[in-house]
Amino acid sequence: MKYALITGASKGIGKAIVEELAARKINLLLVARSEDLLQTLTMDIQARFGIKADWLAIDLAQDHAAGKVFQWTKDNGYAVNILINNAGYGLSGQFEKYSTDEYTQMMQVNMTVPVLLTNLFIPDLKRNTPSYILNIASSAAYQAVPGLTVYAASKAFVLSFSRGLAFELRKSGVSVTAVSPGGTDTDFANRAQVGAKAVKAGEKLNMTAEAVAKLAVDALFAKKTEIITGFVNKLGAFLVWLLPKKLTETTASGIYNNG
Numbered sequence: 001m002k003y004a005l006i007t008g009a010s011k012g013i014g015k016a017i018v019e020e021l022a023a024r025k026i027n028l029l030l031v032a033r034s035e036d037l038l039q040t041l042t043m044d045i046q047a048r049f050g051i052k053a054d055w056l057a058i059d060l061a062q063d064h065a066a067g068k069v070f071q072w073t074k075d076n077g078y079a080v081n082i083l084i085n086n087a088g089y090g091l092s093g094q095f096e097k098y099s100t101d102e103y104t105q106m107m108q109v110n111m112t113v114p115v116l117l118t119n120l121f122i123p124d125l126k127r128n129t130p131s132y133i134l135n136i137a138s139s140a141a142y143q144a145v146p147g148l149t150v151y152a153a154s155k156a157f158v159l160s161f162s163r164g165l166a167f168e169l170r171k172s173g174v175s176v177t178a179v180s181p182g183g184t185d186t187d188f189a190n191r192a193q194v195g196a197k198a199v200k201a202g203e204k205l206n207m208t209a210e211a212v213a214k215l216a217v218d219a220l221f222a223k224k225t226e227i228i229t230g231f232v233n234k235l236g237a238f239l240v241w242l243l244p245k246k247l248t249e250t251t252a253s254g255i256y257n258n259g
């Protein structure tokens with residue numbers, strides 16, 4: 001029996017992707033830290049959609065987290081043919097506001113875990129074709145964002161990693177899709193501690209997690225290599241490409257650099 005494994009499945013975009021896949025009758029493996037949320041959601045989707053589902057509560061910022069997730073699937077005999085690297089978060093403000101431990105943990109969740117999970121699951125994905133990898137990047141992948149500097153750099157990494165891997169795997173039956181949401185109504189802004197200006201900008205422009213999840217899952221099954229969600233975010237990425245970097249970085253800094 002085949003499963004989709006999704007990190008960051010407890011809330012936000014990840015939870016909406018869970019709902020979207022469950023509605024398409026896909027069996028699911030949910031991974032995040034919030035045990036209560038995972039357990040409730042797993043029971044709920046099993047009852048509502050008649051699919052198989054299981055959950056693993058784990059802090060992906062801890063050492064050997066990717067290996068533990070992989071081993072859990074092996075111990076339970078779960079064959080993964082869809083891997084969704086969605087867990088991630090930002091830290092906003094001046095670069096020196098955060099400690100080396102805080103950056104180590106964020107970089108592990110945003111970059112190291114997606115690479116290591118992909119590396120561990122590649123043999124299974126190649127055995128279980130057609131199979132799919134979906135990596136959640138961000139509109140922040142397309143420019144430097146002062147005030148979210150390390151986060152934006154981590155998402156540029158996710159985008160570049162996805163594109164390189166998609167090309168390497170193009171004849172393997174394993175597709176790789178990078179989805180870049182712009183502002184989306186989730187717990188992201190709260191966890192990143194973004195300031196009032198960013199929250200206010202979000203109130204006008206944010207998409208819902210459900211809309212982002214539908215576009216992401218459609219892109220995954222269409223085997224698209226890269227999408228940006230929503231017209232406003234596509235336009236934003238185009239303007240970033242077109243305009244002088246100093247201008248786009250000054251604008252971003254005005255929104256995110258809350259000191």
Ligand SMILES: NC(=O)c1ccc[n+]([C@@H]2O[C@H](COP(=O)([O-])OP(=O)(O)OC[C@H]3O[C@@H](n4cnc5c(N)ncnc54)[C@H](OP(=O)(O)O)[C@@H]3O)[C@@H](O)[C@H]2O)c1
Pocket residue numbers: 007008009010011012013014015031032033034035037058059060061086087088089090109136137138139180181182183184185186187188189191
């Ligand atoms: N919202 C936006 O505006 C936006 C825009 C562009 C890209 N994104 C990206 O979208 C993805 C999903 O974020 P979201 O907006 O849905 O935010 P969210 O509501 O805060 O959800 C983040 C998810 O990641 C999980 N997570 C965070 N740290 C974790 C850790 N150390 N170990 C295990 N799981 C962890 C959280 O679960 P637990 O708390 O239960 O661990 C949660 O399920 C992220 O990669 C984010 O960078 C978001």
